[in-house]
Amino acid sequence: MQPKPSKALEPHDKDAIGRTFGRAAASYDSHAQLQRLVGERLLTLAGPLPLGRVLDLGCGSGHFTEKLAGQGHQLIALDLASPMLEHTRLRCPEVLCLQGDADALPLGSDCVDMVFSSLALQWSQDLTQALRQLRRTVRPGGRILISTLADGSLNELAQAWNQVDRQPRVNRFMSEEALRIAVASAGLNPAQLSFDTVTLHYDSALAVMRALKGVGATHLHQGDGHRSLNRHTLTALEQAYQALAAHPGQLPLSYRVCYGVFTLD
Numbered sequence: 001m002q003p004k005p006s007k008a009l010e011p012h013d014k015d016a017i018g019r020t021f022g023r024a025a026a027s028y029d030s031h032a033q034l035q036r037l038v039g040e041r042l043l044t045l046a047g048p049l050p051l052g053r054v055l056d057l058g059c060g061s062g063h064f065t066e067k068l069a070g071q072g073h074q075l076i077a078l079d080l081a082s083p084m085l086e087h088t089r090l091r092c093p094e095v096l097c098l099q100g101d102a103d104a105l106p107l108g109s110d111c112v113d114m115v116f117s118s119l120a121l122q123w124s125q126d127l128t129q130a131l132r133q134l135r136r137t138v139r140p141g142g143r144i145l146i147s148t149l150a151d152g153s154l155n156e157l158a159q160a161w162n163q164v165d166r167q168p169r170v171n172r173f174m175s176e177e178a179l180r181i182a183v184a185s186a187g188l189n190p191a192q193l194s195f196d197t198v199t200l201h202y203d204s205a206l207a208v209m210r211a212l213k214g215v216g217a218t219h220l221h222q223g224d225g226h227r228s229l230n231r232h233t234l235t236a237l238e239q240a241y242q243a244l245a246a247h248p249g250q251l252p253l254s255y256r257v258c259y260g261v262f263t264l265d
């Protein structure tokens with residue numbers, strides 16, 4: 001039997017996701033170590049890019065918008081969170097900034113030469129639909145560059161939480177197989193996907209939680225694990241997480257990153 005792409009049980013609360021990212025807009029850049037690494041890797045994988053009109057989907061505070069604009073591309077920056085867009089506007093006043101949702105793209109057909117979307121599509125409700133919309137938006141012969149997260153991401157944090165209680169505290173991510181199926185269902189070539197694991201290290205569980213909060217990646221699709229955090233729970237998490245460290249004070253936090261570089265027919 002063919003495995004099906006995993007779907008959340010309930011619709012994602014886009015307002016809440018946008019608010020959580022919006023609250024992190026000011027702190028985002030100083031915590032976005034993973035996002036910088038992954039976005040750079042995506043651009044390296046893509047190789048030289050002909051100049052054109054580029055949609056930066058889920059632009060965040062605009063680091064890659066600015067970088068691509070600086071290379072001579074004409075940028076459209078789109079994000080769910082308006083405070084993120086305000087940062088992007090300050091960085092690149094010449095760029096068209098649009099508040100919008102990757103699951104309901106407010107753009108016409110064949111209107112850009114390329115989409116760049118780094119570490120945003122893991123928040124999409126339905127990746128196949130989102131990718132179909134990207135295909136519609138990009139002109140024939142254009143490119144789609146994406147990075148997103150796969151199952152295996154935040155595993156150490158989930159494992160540590162599991163020692164503390166059984167509440168859902170960490171979002172789940174699509175399996176690699178489900179990602180390949182979503183890509184193929186959207187009419188893109190799944191052979192153009194690659195996967196890589198990035199592991200960052202932190203000195204404490206609190207530092208891990210602060211880093212996630214700093215980039216705004218703390219919205220939970222199911223449950224509300226953050227409201228019930230108290231000192232006792234955090235101490236238990238700290239102990240459970242420290243036990244996972246190979247070296248004292250070096251707590252691993254891994255991300256299974258999926259990269260897709262597609263050229264449209």
Ligand SMILES: C[S@@+](CC[C@H](N)C(=O)[O-])C[C@H]1O[C@@H](n2cnc3c(N)ncnc32)[C@H](O)[C@@H]1O
Pocket residue numbers: 017018021022032035036039057058059060061062063064078079080081084100101102103117118119120123124125215217
């Ligand atoms: C982890 S940040 C990545 C930002 C930027 N691409 C980077 O690499 O630094 C994810 C961004 O995606 C945005 N986002 C999340 N869900 C989205 C959606 N459905 N549509 C558009 N943007 C979304 C968030 O508001 C946030 O700014």
